Amino acid sequence: MLEYFDDETENGKLYINYPMVESVFYTKQLPDKDYLSYDVTREKCHNFKALARDFSFYNSFEHLLISGNKNEKEEKKLLKQQTAKENWLHLTDMNVRKANFICVSVDAIPALKENLAQSNIYENQLAKYVNTESCRVSVLNSFPIFLYDYFRDIVSLC
Structure with a gap:
C-alpha cells in the first residue's frame, strides 16, 4: 500500500500513525524534550488508547483546537487560538525530528522532506524497533x- 499510495497527485498519499492515531496524545506538556525516546511494546499496543490517555499531560484534544465558544470573550478566544497554534508547531517539530531520527538516527529537521517518505519511516520502524528482540x-x-x-x-x- 505504501508503494501505491506514495504520491498525492497520482493515487494519493498514505500516512501511518505508530502505533495508532492516539499517538498524537502520547506526550507530556508541550514542548516535550523526551518525545524522541517514547516507544511501546507490541503487548501494550493492544491497549494503546488507554495508555496514551493515561500518559498524556492533556485530558482531551482541547489543547489542539482553535475554535472558541461563541459566548467566550474575544481575548480568551485569541489566547486559545495562539495556544493551539503553538502546540501544533511543537508537535510538528517533535514528530518531524523523531521521524528523521527513526530514518537516519539524527535528531534534526531533515534538509529534504523526501527523507521522511512514509516507506522509509515504515522500513526503519521495522528494522530498528519492531523486528528486534524487544x-x-x-x-x-x-x-x-x-x-x-x-x-x-x-x-x-519552532
Missing part, C-alpha cells in the same frame, strides 16, 4: 508530518 514501536504521529509535507515553513517557526 519488539517495540517508536511512537510517532503522522498528522504533524502531513503538516510538514505541505506547509514545511511552519516547522521553522
Whole structure:
C-alpha cells in the first residue's frame, strides 16, 4: 500500500500513525524534550488508547483546537487560538525530528522532506524497533508530518 499510495497527485498519499492515531496524545506538556525516546511494546499496543490517555499531560484534544465558544470573550478566544497554534508547531517539530531520527538516527529537521517518505519511516520502524528482540514501536504521529509535507515553513517557526 505504501508503494501505491506514495504520491498525492497520482493515487494519493498514505500516512501511518505508530502505533495508532492516539499517538498524537502520547506526550507530556508541550514542548516535550523526551518525545524522541517514547516507544511501546507490541503487548501494550493492544491497549494503546488507554495508555496514551493515561500518559498524556492533556485530558482531551482541547489543547489542539482553535475554535472558541461563541459566548467566550474575544481575548480568551485569541489566547486559545495562539495556544493551539503553538502546540501544533511543537508537535510538528517533535514528530518531524523523531521521524528523521527513526530514518537516519539524527535528531534534526531533515534538509529534504523526501527523507521522511512514509516507506522509509515504515522500513526503519521495522528494522530498528519492531523486528528486534524487544519488539517495540517508536511512537510517532503522522498528522504533524502531513503538516510538514505541505506547509514545511511552519516547522521553522519552532
